Amino acid sequence: MTASAAPLDLIRPEVDRSLRMFVERQRPLFADPQLAVLLSTAEDFLASGKRLRPAFCYWGWRAAGGGDDPALHAAAASLELLQASALIHDDVMDSSDVRRGMPAVHRKFEQMHRQAGWHGSAEQFGEGAAVLLGNLLLIWAGEMWRNSGMGPEALAAAQPVHEQMLTELMSGQYLDLLEQAQGESTLDGALRVALYKSGKYSVEQPLRLGLVLAAQAQHPWIDRLCVQYGQQVGIAFQLRDDILGVFGDPTETGKPAGDDLREGKRTILIARALSVATPAQAETVRALLGDPLLDADGVERLRSVILDTGALSACEEMIKRFLDDALHALDQAPIDESARTALAALAVAATSRRT
């Protein structure tokens, strides 16, 4: 993370503390020794993470005049529970092995089954346990949000945003599955998935939650800022994710090199490459993308197509354009000045990250 990550660093200790306190409050329900592993696995998973969504929520709150408030820290931190749930389920759905440099949660439970020499399929046990732990975190995300200590008026104003965010997250993930299955890789399709999955869920709605909690209402200027800054930073964030999924350094991303290629992700980067590929280049993509056994040589061949078609530089250009537009919209918004500076830095950090 670059120096511009300061607005993330500022909120991280508060988010971490809120999450630890929440987990502690759950402990009495996990006193049974056989249940303890659910809580400890959640705890381990929550110990890392970029805290990006809480940061957008926090700076949205500050932008609309909110001060530092432990209730807001808890409300913002609840977005990390949601993200943990989504990642754990995602890894089951994609059969991913690794997350944040560690075995994916379903693999961890699978391993537990194998080591104990239990009956039945270790893989099925691992997936079942991970689905349930993801469900727990999804439930807790709502619980932590509502019990954050925010006043009832603020919560009531933000509740429709929160509900819509959750439904859109699941719809967006379904569209993502569908795009992968349909394998059409149109630029429009990939952009739509990016808008649902990241534009809305990762940036626009966390920001809107913070703004609406502080303003206790949904003003037209809030909507304008959330759409023009939030969606564009979100899509640029997803574009960076696409690039890291293909060209990222495994020691920084915590995922194997070229993992998105092996999983056959239909990203904007791939759609862009296919839109201008020669027949031979398109054939390479068709043959290799989504091959679960793709080796280093195959990764290299796909990378070459992405470079040779100019898709990488086109995506870098798109990131720059989305970021510029977002910063312009940010300049026009009637918000607190220190929050404006922080949101500008956050947009840069989110779209220029290496992890």
Next chain:
Amino acid sequence: MTASAAPLDLIRPEVDRSLRMFVERQRPLFADPQLAVLLSTAEDFLASGKRLRPAFCYWGWRAAGGGDDPALHAAAASLELLQASALIHDDVMDSSDVRRGMPAVHRKFEQMHRQAGWHGSAEQFGEGAAVLLGNLLLIWAGEMWRNSGMGPEALAAAQPVHEQMLTELMSGQYLDLLEQAQGESTLDGALRVALYKSGKYSVEQPLRLGLVLAAQAQHPWIDRLCVQYGQQVGIAFQLRDDILGVFGDPTETGKPAGDDLREGKRTILIARALSVATPAQAETVRALLGDPLLDADGVERLRSVILDTGALSACEEMIKRFLDDALHALDQAPIDESARTALAALAVAATSRRT
């Protein structure tokens, strides 16, 4: 369902109507033609179901003096969304093919993938889509509960019960997975799973929610009734479920004959059989229970062991004893008389059902 199902029949139309209204309110978020299948699949799934949990919630509310109120109908109906979510995820985790006489939801999406000739694994697509639809229903269960129209004091009093129910449901399902994996089939272990999965989630907590919503507080007598009546009816309900899973008529249960045997469910019925089995009988259970390819002959052999060990009649005895104790506790509770009659009939219906 027998004639004593009247208290279920009374609430069913109200629950059905509330669910249809809720689904309609979601429709604008599913306008995209590719998303429509999520809503229609949810709708189809929700069209059937016993409405048992809403009935316990409704009669709990009436027991503590509540009158007929559309807000309570919606709050009670939200428990069907939760149950739909749990069943859809359950079928993924157990790799079940059939639910309520129809293909399980993950099989439906798998079929959609196959018919369209999409890329990648149809099975993986089906499971992913079913996990996401289950998540949507889990989210909606909370949303419908909170937006039911119940007053803020009532909701605030019931919120901790609701939260604990959700966490316990996931913990209970995890224990169920674990028991199956460990394959120990102790009576204690099976009883603990039955308590978490059904005692608490199917009866005690729905009843408690209704009582606390009406009383706007958790009184000692409420706790006594919920534990003594609720848990015992819940465990008896699970015992009936165990019996139906082995001896049920597929045309009535909507599941293939002996499905629980094929899935290797470690039920109280099985634990009881094993606790008194001869070495030869125990060997039959070890060899056949959980065999995914178990045929009609294998089902018959396992049924014989369950009959010959006296496990079936022992479980029928347990149901009768739990039911008697529950009805005795019901007699002692300071509740509305018409609700007392209804809860007695409901306990009988829940434990003597054939579907």
